[in-house]
Each structure stands twice: as C-alpha cells, then as structure tokens.
Amino acid sequence: MIDSFSQHYHQRTKYDPETISSKSQGLDWSQQPSSYKEYKIGTSYDLKPYLQATKQDVESQWWQRLSHFLLCSYGLTARIQTMGDPMYLRAAPSAGGLYPAEIYLVARGNSLLPAGLYNYQAKDHTLIHFWASDVWQNIQVACFNHPALAIAELSLITTAVFYRSAWRYQDRAYRRIFLDTGHLLGNIELAGAINGFRPYFVGGFIDRQIDELLYLNTEEEGVVTVIPIVDLDMHPDLSIPAFPSALPSRINLEYPELPDGQLLKYCHQMTEISQFRQLPANVNAIDPVELGDKYNFPFCLKISTATSPISWQDDVPLAGLEDTILKRRSTRAYTGGALMLEELNAILDFTYHPQHYIEQGLDPNPDYFDLGLIETFIAVSGVNxxxxxCYYYAPKAQELRQIRFKNFRQELHYLCLGQELGRDAGAVIFHTADLNMAVQKYGDRAYRYLHLDAGHLGQRLNLAAIRLDVGVSGIAGFFDDRVNEVLGIPADEAVLYITTLGRPA
Structure with missing residues (x-):
C-alpha cells in the first residue's frame, strides 16, 4: 500500500534510537527566531487598561471582555530572567517556549472596532489595525460560508510561523506547531466561556485565499484555523446550523523524494484545501469503533472513572478557571510520589466530559475537529x-480497561528520550490515532486535525491538573514505534502526544 504524503511525513519524522543522533543538530543561537511579529504601520488599540477597569457602561464592558479573552487565550503571564533578554511565558504552553502561533483578528466593523485586519501583539497586549478595508465577505467565501460567519462580528485566525519551531525541532516541528495551536484552541474555548463569547473552530477553508487576505509570506507562515467569535451577550439563545469543523483535502499519493529539511513546508502544502470537498459518502463505514466499545474484553480489569466535576467557581463564576489559565506552568520535575485515583478521575472528567460542566457556565459541546479519531491510553506507574x-480509556463508558500488567517506569524514561518526567510520573497519557483511517476520511489534512485535537485535549488535561495541584507536562518528543511495542498499543495507532502527570518536585 502506498502511503499518502502525511503518512510519509509521519514515518520520516519518527524518532528512533538508532537514527536520532544523526538527525540532531546543534542549535545556532545567533539564529534564534523572535516569537513576536511586529507591524511598523497601523493603529494601536491598547487593551491593558481594560484588565483592571471597573466601568459598567456597555462599551467599557465589551472592551473588558475582549481584553480578558485575548489575555487568557495567548497573553503573557510570566517573565523569566535569562543571561540575555528575558523570556516571557504565555497562557498557552509551547514546546521549547518558541510560540509559533500568531493570532489575527478580523472585524466585520461596528462602532467599537472598525472593519479590517488586526494582529494581536501579545508582548504589549495591544491590537494593531494594519488593514482598514472590509474583508469579511472574503473570509466567508474562503470558509465555504460557514454559518457562524453569518452571525459573528469578529473572527480570530491563527497562523503558524514555521521557522520559530523548525529552528529547534527541524522537520518534526510541524507536529509540534499543531499541538501548540491545539493548546491555544483549548484556551480560546474556555476563555470564550469565561467572557461571554462562543468560538466556532473552522478547519476547512481555502488556505491560499486566507493567506493572501492576511498578506502572509507563505514561505514563512501559513493559516491554521479560522475561528468566528459569536458574542453571547448579543445572541444568548443562538443556534448555529450544523456544519462540519473539518473538511477533507486531497490524498496525495505521488510526491517527490525530499531531503531532510524540506518535509515541513511541503507537508503544509500537501494538506491545503483548494476547493470544497464533501466528506466521503461511506463516512460511517470508516468511522472508528463507537467510543466506549474498544478493548471491551470480558476478562480485563475495568475501573470506573465516574466522579464529581472539578469546581471552577471561586468568588465569582469561573474565576477559578481564569486564575488557573493564567498561573498554569509546565512541571519540570516530579518526586515519583503516587497520585490518587480520585485525582486522575477528576482530570479525565474535565478533559473528556464537558457536558458535566454546563451548570458552571462552560460549553457542554465545544468544537473539536473529530474526536472520534483519537484514542487514549494511560500507563500507570503510581496511582493509589x-x-x-497500561490502560485503555473509554470515555463513553467512563472506565479504564487494563490491557497490560507491568510497571513501566524505566521503559517510559527511555521512550521519552531519557526525560525524567516520564520515569517519575504517576501516570502518562498517550493520545493516538489510526492515521490510515483518518486519511481516508479527511485526506492529508487529517494530520492537522489530529494534532490540533490532541493539543486541545492536552490543554484541558493541563488545566485540570493545575487546579488540583497535580504536576503536568506535555511531551512531543518520543521514540514513536517503541511506544507501541512497549505498551502493547496496536502498530497502526500513530502516537500523537504524551502528557505526564505526577507529584511536582
């Protein structure tokens, strides 16, 4: 069987113990990219005053909500002094602190925010209005008239600046870029709920049209998602007609032999959409097994994960969630101490069961691209x-199903490229997908959707763990095939992402 290009890319960018040393390169620190984009010309809208503002008029409240929404999505949250320039951390985690994502805002145009294109300047928490013409209709056309764009007055667009990640991670950076953007989408979803906005994630659009609208240099930057933002204060009972978040691209079976260093940009090109494509007519026939039915052997140990929801309510509704988003940090070391089963259950509940949080004001059905393609396995080394x-997690049934009996601490240390986080964690969560099945459904663009959804789930894991004072850190560098071998995960399940949980040192 001939692999599509995304499958070829995945195979070529796997880490293997025998070849990883030949692929690793020393970093040229003189070429380290900036994680901020600058616009020399444009009107600046300072959002900082609205972070502390208490005015109750409608206009001020709207600016306060927008300011908090952007801060909690991708704003700066901490300053770390280094030998050189200080390093600033953001609300969404990023591999190596490289932050490849950019956020653009498109305004339809009203009395508060004129029509046109804006860039969110995270460094000083401002919006730069760099294009003052109305482009809303162009966005609608490029997104095949997604119904949310008929209602929304604002839309975010996330892009990827490829070199920011490729500088360190070479071709494999494409995986990390989409995982990092998935983290950002998790924040956008939750920050929207806190501030009265409903984001709709659009993954199917004509890439080149939006690239051109934003005046992107496609050799350096590409559009990843379009996100219409509906103001729930204006549309409290809104019901958007059903429309798929994910649309398919071509399946590319013919491609050149590319040297290392050229795979990333070519993969982005191969996953682009140039015209509307219906999902396959036999989509139900190739859907994954219904959630909850996999690994349902009568003899395997099954543990219920049903639990009470995490409370995000402090002094005001969802204040605990905003505080957690802003204080979230990736844990650098674990003690090796055990977690409690109740903690693991609560983390899984928040991640996979948003419908349990409707009474707290969260969206019971947030957008993903296709969660049915993602599987979850958990290696347990220390959970009282x-x-x-190794367990398979069945979200629909809310239970863990044991598929291997062993302590994997030393193997996890090895699988995670010698990172002690893998060895000392109490539980390690693996997100996987049948890549062939995903490509048959969505073409090569499936590779984007899988990593965006895995990152989105990873961010919910992050926030739930931090709320419970559990350490958490994502790992995107691992020996791909050895994960499947050691844990007993089927070989056709591509490992997308790893999240470690443990007692922080």
Whole structure:
C-alpha cells in the first residue's frame, strides 16, 4: 500500500534510537527566531487598561471582555530572567517556549472596532489595525460560508510561523506547531466561556485565499484555523446550523523524494484545501469503533472513572478557571510520589466530559475537529487505588480497561528520550490515532486535525491538573514505534502526544 504524503511525513519524522543522533543538530543561537511579529504601520488599540477597569457602561464592558479573552487565550503571564533578554511565558504552553502561533483578528466593523485586519501583539497586549478595508465577505467565501460567519462580528485566525519551531525541532516541528495551536484552541474555548463569547473552530477553508487576505509570506507562515467569535451577550439563545469543523483535502499519493529539511513546508502544502470537498459518502463505514466499545474484553480489569466535576467557581463564576489559565506552568520535575485515583478521575472528567460542566457556565459541546479519531491510553506507574500497567480509556463508558500488567517506569524514561518526567510520573497519557483511517476520511489534512485535537485535549488535561495541584507536562518528543511495542498499543495507532502527570518536585 502506498502511503499518502502525511503518512510519509509521519514515518520520516519518527524518532528512533538508532537514527536520532544523526538527525540532531546543534542549535545556532545567533539564529534564534523572535516569537513576536511586529507591524511598523497601523493603529494601536491598547487593551491593558481594560484588565483592571471597573466601568459598567456597555462599551467599557465589551472592551473588558475582549481584553480578558485575548489575555487568557495567548497573553503573557510570566517573565523569566535569562543571561540575555528575558523570556516571557504565555497562557498557552509551547514546546521549547518558541510560540509559533500568531493570532489575527478580523472585524466585520461596528462602532467599537472598525472593519479590517488586526494582529494581536501579545508582548504589549495591544491590537494593531494594519488593514482598514472590509474583508469579511472574503473570509466567508474562503470558509465555504460557514454559518457562524453569518452571525459573528469578529473572527480570530491563527497562523503558524514555521521557522520559530523548525529552528529547534527541524522537520518534526510541524507536529509540534499543531499541538501548540491545539493548546491555544483549548484556551480560546474556555476563555470564550469565561467572557461571554462562543468560538466556532473552522478547519476547512481555502488556505491560499486566507493567506493572501492576511498578506502572509507563505514561505514563512501559513493559516491554521479560522475561528468566528459569536458574542453571547448579543445572541444568548443562538443556534448555529450544523456544519462540519473539518473538511477533507486531497490524498496525495505521488510526491517527490525530499531531503531532510524540506518535509515541513511541503507537508503544509500537501494538506491545503483548494476547493470544497464533501466528506466521503461511506463516512460511517470508516468511522472508528463507537467510543466506549474498544478493548471491551470480558476478562480485563475495568475501573470506573465516574466522579464529581472539578469546581471552577471561586468568588465569582469561573474565576477559578481564569486564575488557573493564567498561573498554569509546565512541571519540570516530579518526586515519583503516587497520585490518587480520585485525582486522575477528576482530570479525565474535565478533559473528556464537558457536558458535566454546563451548570458552571462552560460549553457542554465545544468544537473539536473529530474526536472520534483519537484514542487514549494511560500507563500507570503510581496511582493509589489502581494497579500498575497500561490502560485503555473509554470515555463513553467512563472506565479504564487494563490491557497490560507491568510497571513501566524505566521503559517510559527511555521512550521519552531519557526525560525524567516520564520515569517519575504517576501516570502518562498517550493520545493516538489510526492515521490510515483518518486519511481516508479527511485526506492529508487529517494530520492537522489530529494534532490540533490532541493539543486541545492536552490543554484541558493541563488545566485540570493545575487546579488540583497535580504536576503536568506535555511531551512531543518520543521514540514513536517503541511506544507501541512497549505498551502493547496496536502498530497502526500513530502516537500523537504524551502528557505526564505526577507529584511536582
């Protein structure tokens, strides 16, 4: 069977113990890219005054909501002094602190925000209005008239500046770029709920049209998602007609032999959409097994994960969630101490069961691209109340199903490229997908959707863990094939992302 290009890319960018040293390169620190984009010309809208503002008039409240929404999505949250320039951390985590994503805002135009294109300047929490013409209709056409764009007055567009990640991670950076953007989408979803906005994630659009609208240099930057933002204060009972978040691209079976260093940009080109494509007519026939039915062997140990929801309410509704988003940090070391089963259950509940949080004001059905393609496995090394081993998590049934009996601490240390986080974690969560099945459904663009959804889930894991004072850190560098071998995960399940949970040191 001939692989599509995204499958070829995935195979070529796997880490393997025998070849990883030949692919690793020393970093040229003189070429380290800036994680900020600058616009020399444009009108600046300073959002900082609205972070502390208490005015109650409608206009001020709207600016306060927008300011908090952008801060909680991708704003700066901490300053770390280094030998050189200080490093600023953001609300969404990023591999290596490289932050490849950019946020653009498109305004339809009203009395508060004139029509045109804006860039969110995270460094000083401002919006730069760099194009003052109305482009809303062009966005609608490029997104095949997604119904949310008929209602919304604002839309975010996230892009990827490829070199920011490729400088360190070479061709494999494409994976990390989409995982990082998935983290950002998780924040956008939750920050929207906190501030009265409903984001709609659009993954199917004509790439080149939006690239041109934003005046992007496509050799350096490309559009990743379009996100219409509906103001729930204006549309409290809104019902948007059903429209798929994900649309398919071509399946590319013919492609040149590319040297290392050229795979990333070519992969982005191969996953682009140039015209509307219906989902396959036999889509139900190639859907994954219904959630909850996989690995349902009568003899395997099954543990219920049903639990009470995490409370995000402090002094005011969802204040605990905003505080958690802003204080979130990736844990650097674990003690090796055990977690409690109740903690793991609560983390899984928030991540996979948003419908349990409707009473707290969160969206019970947030947008993903296709969660049915994502599988979850958990390697347990230290969870009180749970035997050591590898478990399959069945979200629909809310239960863990043990598929291997073993302590994997040393193997996890090895699989995670010698990172002690893997060894000392109490539980390690693996997100996987049948890449062939995904490509048959969505073409090569499936590779984007899988990593965006895995990153989105990873961000919910991050926030739930931080709320419970559990350490958490994502890992996107691992020996791909050895993960499947060691844990007993089927070989056709491509490992997308790893999240470690443990007692912070």
């Amino acid at each position: 109340g749970l035997e050591e081993g």
